């Protein structure tokens with residue numbers, strides 16, 4: 038992701054980007070979806086908010102939702118469809134993150150949630166795990 042794209046995405050998320058680089062491709066995928074979602078929601082009179090894209094306990098958490106559903110009784114069916122679509126997209130991204138190293142973006146069988154240091158859990162591949170441990174020791 039180039040810095041311009043990063044800034045663009047960052048300005049869209051209330052709390053900014055709170056994941057390591059390996060997951061930025063997932064964020065980019067979600068962001069592309071989000072832009073079309075936002076447009077559709079606006080047409081239905083809804084307001085939306087992309088609040089947070091963060092890592093917690095080694096898992097991805099995407100907090101994005103319809104904040105204001107607009108006029109009651111209007112486009113109810115369409116709004117429901119849109120909400121389900123958003124939920125599905127978020128689940129997909131969170132599922133993808135489970136298989137993806139948060140540091141290098143690798144998708145392989147060594148990726149799992151664990152602590153390279155004393156505190157934080159990351160979803161990390163073997164190679165990055167070793168690197169992170171070395172950095173911790175040198176600090």
Ligand SMILES: [Zn+2]
Pocket residue numbers: 138139140141142143161162163164165166
């Ligand atoms: Zn890695």
